Amino acid sequence: MPKSISYSRTTITELMIPSYANFGGKIHGGILLSLMDKVAYACASKHAGAYVVTVSVDGVNFLQPIEVGELLSLHASVNYVGRSSMVIGIRVVSENVKTGEKKHTNTSYFTMVAKDDITGKPTEVPELILESKDDIRRCLEAIKRKQLKEVYRDDFDNEISELHVEKDLHLLANERIIINP
Ligand SMILES: CC(C)(COP(=O)(O)OP(=O)(O)OC[C@H]1O[C@@H](n2cnc3c(N)ncnc32)[C@H](O)[C@@H]1OP(=O)(O)O)[C@@H](O)C(=O)NCCC(=O)NCCS
Numbered sequence: 001m002p003k004s005i006s007y008s009r010t011t012i013t014e015l016m017i018p019s020y021a022n023f024g025g026k027i028h029g030g031i032l033l034s035l036m037d038k039v040a041y042a043c044a045s046k047h048a049g050a051y052v053v054t055v056s057v058d059g060v061n062f063l064q065p066i067e068v069g070e071l072l073s074l075h076a077s078v079n080y081v082g083r084s085s086m087v088i089g090i091r092v093v094s095e096n097v098k099t100g101e102k103k104h105t106n107t108s109y110f111t112m113v114a115k116d117d118i119t120g121k122p123t124e125v126p127e128l129i130l131e132s133k134d135d136i137r138r139c140l141e142a143i144k145r146k147q148l149k150e151v152y153r154d155d156f157d158n159e160i161s162e163l164h165v166e167k168d169l170h171l172l173a174n175e176r177i178i179i180n181p
Contacts, residue, residue, distance in 0.1 A: 003047055005077050010043040011075050027067070033057075039074040040110035042076070044086045048114035051114070053115060054110060070097070075092075076088050
């Protein structure tokens with residue numbers, strides 16, 4: 001049966017405690033990735049009504065540091081569904097609990113695939129009901145992102161297959177690389 005986006009929309013809120021910090025006193029990127037994976041899992045498995053696996057992660061850019069003591073909220077919703085795959089959009093917002101000031105730290109997209117418990121193979125997920133203009137926009141963006149990734153993957157594979165160490169050595173000319181054979 002088709003499901004709406006609101007049915008599986010999920011938020012995880014977690015206080016950033018000192019053990020999450022790196023040597024510079026900011027929150028480890030790995031902690032953030034783990035929380036994003038968790039909320040993506042919760043949201044996707046709720047839509048699918050099945051266990052899911054993480055297949056691919058897009059748009060992870062940590063542009064603003066997160067401080068110890070901040071309250072992190074990760075908002076996840078299904079943006080697109082294929083046959084067995086789902087694109088989960090995750091918006092991360094960090095709040096200074098003393099001032100109430102909020103900052104949007106990143107928005108990322110996790111592709112999750114539903115698996116059948118018995119066969120372990122990808123299994124069909126319910127169709128997605130879009131209820132607003134924003135739902136439609138996010139879904140169209142997900143389709144565009146998927147198409148561009150396929151083009152990029154093909155272009156990259158072609159470039160790599162044609163890579164020639166002697167011929168392409170000039171690419172290192174302006175880099176801060178030293179060859180010391
Ligand atoms: C991803 C996985 C399920 C694909 O299995 P498969 O037998 O090749 O199945 P398919 O080719 O039918 O792909 C299944 C779906 O995954 C999607 N998919 C596969 N590779 C993908 C990729 N790199 N990026 C995005 N989606 C991908 C396919 O498009 C397909 O989607 P659809 O059903 O909506 O059309 C399988 O490779 C797997 O289980 N990987 C390990 C996942 C895991 O353990 N994650 C945790 C990481 S620690």
